[in-house]
Amino acid sequence: MSKVKAHPNIQLLIPVVALLSLxxxxxxxxxxxxxxxxxxASGSEIASSAAGSLDEIREKGTLTIGVFRxxxxxxxxxxxxxxxxxxxxxxxxxxxxxxxxxxxVGLDAQGRVPALTGDKVDLVLANFAITEERAQxxxxxxxxMKASQALISPEDALITDVSQLEGKTLIVTRGTSQQTWxxxxxxxxxxxxxxxxxxxxxxxxxxxxxxxxxxxxDELAWARQNPGFRVGIEGxxxxxxxxxxxxxxxxxxxxxxxxxxxxNLPDNFFHDAYAATLEDxxxxxxxxxxxxxxxxxxx
Amino acid sequence: xxxxxxxxxxxxYADALWVVVQLGFWGVFGSLILGALVALVRHWKVPVVDxxxxxxxxxxxxxxxxxxxxxxxxxxPLIGVKASGFACAIAGLTFxxxxxxxxxxxxxxxxxxxxQYRAAASLGLSQTxxxxxxxxxxALAVALPAITANVIFLIKETSIVSxxxxxxxxxxTQNLIGMFYTSxxxxxxxxxxxxxxxxxxxxGLRALERRFRRGIA
Numbered sequence: 001m002s003k004v005k006a007h008p009n010i011q012l013l014i015p016v017v018a019l020l021s022l023x024x025x026x027x028x029x030x031x032x033x034x035x036x037x038x039x040x041a042s043g044s045e046i047a048s049s050a051a052g053s054l055d056e057i058r059e060k061g062t063l064t065i066g067v068f069r070x071x072x073x074x075x076x077x078x079x080x081x082x083x084x085x086x087x088x089x090x091x092x093x094x095x096x097x098x099x100x101x102x103x104x105v106g107l108d109a110q111g112r113v114p115a116l117t118g119d120k121v122d123l124v125l126a127n128f129a130i131t132e133e134r135a136q137x138x139x140x141x142x143x144x145m146k147a148s149q150a151l152i153s154p155e156d157a158l159i160t161d162v163s164q165l166e167g168k169t170l171i172v173t174r175g176t177s178q179q180t181w182x183x184x185x186x187x188x189x190x191x192x193x194x195x196x197x198x199x200x201x202x203x204x205x206x207x208x209x210x211x212x213x214x215x216x217x218d219e220l221a222w223a224r225q226n227p228g229f230r231v232g233i234e235g236x237x238x239x240x241x242x243x244x245x246x247x248x249x250x251x252x253x254x255x256x257x258x259x260x261x262x263x264n265l266p267d268n269f270f271h272d273a274y275a276a277t278l279e280d281x282x283x284x285x286x287x288x289x290x291x292x293x294x295x296x297x298x299x
Numbered sequence: 300x301x302x303x304x305x306x307x308x309x310x311x312y313a314d315a316l317w318v319v320v321q322l323g324f325w326g327v328f329g330s331l332i333l334g335a336l337v338a339l340v341r342h343w344k345v346p347v348v349d350x351x352x353x354x355x356x357x358x359x360x361x362x363x364x365x366x367x368x369x370x371x372x373x374x375x376p377l378i379g380v381k382a383s384g385f386a387c388a389i390a391g392l393t394f395x396x397x398x399x400x401x402x403x404x405x406x407x408x409x410x411x412x413x414x415q416y417r418a419a420a421s422l423g424l425s426q427t428x429x430x431x432x433x434x435x436x437x438a439l440a441v442a443l444p445a446i447t448a449n450v451i452f453l454i455k456e457t458s459i460v461s462x463x464x465x466x467x468x469x470x471x472t473q474n475l476i477g478m479f480y481t482s483x484x485x486x487x488x489x490x491x492x493x494x495x496x497x498x499x500x501x502x503g504l505r506a507l508e509r510r511f512r513r514g515i516a
Contacts, residue, residue, distance in 0.1 A: 013494065013498075017487070017490050017491060017494065020490050021483070021486040021487040021489070021490045109477070110473065110476075110477045113480060133478065133479055133480060134480075136480070137480050174473055174474060174477045175473075175477035175478075179474070179477065179478055180477075180478040180479075183478060192384075192464040193461075193464055193466070193470065193474055194462075194464055195461065195462050195473075199373070199462070202373050203373075203464065206373070206376045206381060207381075208384075208464070
């Protein structure tokens with residue numbers, strides 16, 4: 001009897017499954033506009049009217065930029081509730097040159113691509129490394145920073161070579177280029193995957209993994225504030241180039257950003273950005289000439 | 300839709316489904332035991348413990364389950380208590396589910412009228428016999444729909460464990476999308492996997508409810 005009753009439900013299932021998974025894939029996980037004064041002001045407007053061409057942005061008077069919410073010193077919310085960092089310094093300048101207001105939207109690593117494909121932001125400036133997989137989803141500008149993949153681990157059990165991670169646990173943040181790179185190149189290393197950068201670092205502190213994979217710059221900044229941890233190895237794999245990204249096909253905005261980088265920004269703009277946001281953090285530990293990329297050219 | 304990819308993903312989803320099955324089983328198991336204990340304490344109005352149980356129910360039901368998990372996973376190590384993500388997930392589900400189960404079971408216990416106790420006493424049944432033969436069967440029949448709803452709720456609630464690095468169906472889906480941007484395939488597998496798990500559970504529980512009600516009547 002119970003079988004007879006279940007039948008019509010089961011027949012309905014197939015279209016329902018199809019619909020549900022379609023709906024799911026058209027929306028996106030992991031993007032969380034931060035509720036700070038800056039983005040709250042535009043609220044629902046973000047969802048409907050972002051991701052425009054250059055003309056639309058000018059008309060609207062607002063450039064919506066996705067930045068990291070918890071990745072100091074590149075993009076984070078400061079104690080005053082305002083976004084700050086290297087990426088934000090660049091974003092502010094872009095808004096000024098375009099003559100529009102900038103609206104920052106806080107993202108986590110995983111939310112960067114969906115924020116663009118889902119029209120939540122016009123531009124992403126969030127320590128966004130150019131990778132093959134991402135380049136199929138969004139369009140990257142010329143690079144404005146370079147970094148490398150690195151491993152940070154406790155000083156008393158320092159990992160100085162990737163091979164030492166065999167049989168151990170590597171901490172990564174979901175949606176970072178490090179997660180993809182280690183999954184592709186070292187599938188045998190077990191990963192503990194966290195949703196946000198702050199969770200990943202908290203897990204490292206709690207000893208939930210033997211090392212954490214991130215960009216060397218980010219790790220260096222964190223290590224300076226967390227004695228007992230050190231970047232044991234840098235330069236894993238190819239160097240990573242960090243660039244701005246726009247929705248695929250948004251050529252007017254992409255061309256304009258590239259023109260800013262190649263010609264319109266003041267000379268040594270990114271050295272200035274470094275001095276304003278990164279110098280205090282790195283001090284003697286880093287050489288700006290190895291980090292910033294001026295005019296989109298890598299030597 | 301890339302069909303080859305679905306074939307590649309299937310074993311990964313099978314693994315993640317197994318994690319969800321384990322979490323769901325232990326979570327439900329733990330919740331039932333904790334819930335029964337708390338319900339009895341409240342029903343009998345055991346002094347002091349009753350107040351504690353009441354406080355527990357309020358805390359468990361009025362704080363987000365995500366916050367509870369964060370507390371167990373990131374908070375407790377601060378005072379030296381560190382458990383694996385999997386253990387924290389089961390503890391979290393038990394903590395959350397125990398409160399809901401307690402209320403469901405208590406509603407069943409309270410539905411058994413005073414006259415039933417007196418009738419049992421007049422038949423010369425001992426207190427244990429009264430509980431086992433008269434009260435519990437009736438209480439369960441009343442509580443069962445709420446309990447089964449909680450079971451389904453708890454299994455679905457496992458989907459938040461990705462925040463503490465447990466690779467369940469949701470975490471796997473987010474990982475695949477985060478790395479390879481294959482949203483269509485990953486979401487389809489996600490929906491199918493949950494249905495494969497929850498439909499039989501749901502149909503089985505409904506059958507159980509029917510049988511129980513017949514047995515009583």
